[in-house]
Amino acid sequence: xxxxxxxxxxxxxxxxxxxxxxxxxxxxxxxxxxxxxxxxxxxxxxxxxxxxxxxxxxxxxxxxxxxxxxxxxxxxxxxxxxxxxxxxxxxxxxxxxxxxxxxxxxxxxxxxxxxxxxxxxx
Numbered sequence: 501x502x503x504x505x506x507x508x509x510x511x512x513x514x515x516x517x518x519x520x521x522x523x524x525x526x527x528x529x530x531x532x533x534x535x536x537x538x539x540x541x542x543x544x545x546x547x548x549x550x551x552x553x554x555x556x557x558x559x560x561x562x563x564x565x566x567x568x569x570x571x572x573x574x575x576x577x578x579x580x581x582x583x584x585x586x587x588x589x590x591x592x593x594x595x596x597x598x599x600x601x602x603x604x605x606x607x608x609x610x611x612x613x614x615x616x617x618x619x620x621x622x
Contacts, residue, residue: 503531506602511543514598519584521558524596526617528582529575531600533618537578539606543599544581553590554583572618 502512514531516523532540548554559576560566569576582598 503535503602508602508605510602512600512602514596514600516596517593518596519587519594522617524584525558525576525579525582528579528598529572530617530619532575532578533572536606539602539604541601541603542579542581543601545583545597545599548583548585548597553585553592555586556580557582557584557596569618575618 506512514528518524528542532542545554557579559579560569566573579598582596585592585595585597587594
């Protein structure tokens with residue numbers, strides 16, 4: 501678990517070569533739901549800022565998509581600096597990248613829930 505070993509002020513990059521929200525936003529959301537705003541911050545990626553190839557992350561855009569995710573609205577707001585690389589304009593197969601800065605060191609024990617994605621409430 502790289503996050504546990506990271507010192508406050510350090511940066512962890514979560515990246516996949518997938519555009520699946522279940523591998524990207526839901527995993528990052530699960531992580532952020534267990535680490536408060538004073539512990540973890542998703543930062544802008546300077547190299548990708550204002551690049552055509554970088555597109556916003558997926559997030560629910562209508563009432564139907566928010567079903568089961570209502571309690572996570574704040575988590576999605578915290579993800580706004582993560583990016584997707586659109587394969588049509590980035591010359592990649594598609595990617596998701598989140599740069600996460602560790603602001604404080606609160607958690608000291610590891611739990612399997614630390615790596616669980618967002619849980620959809622039904």
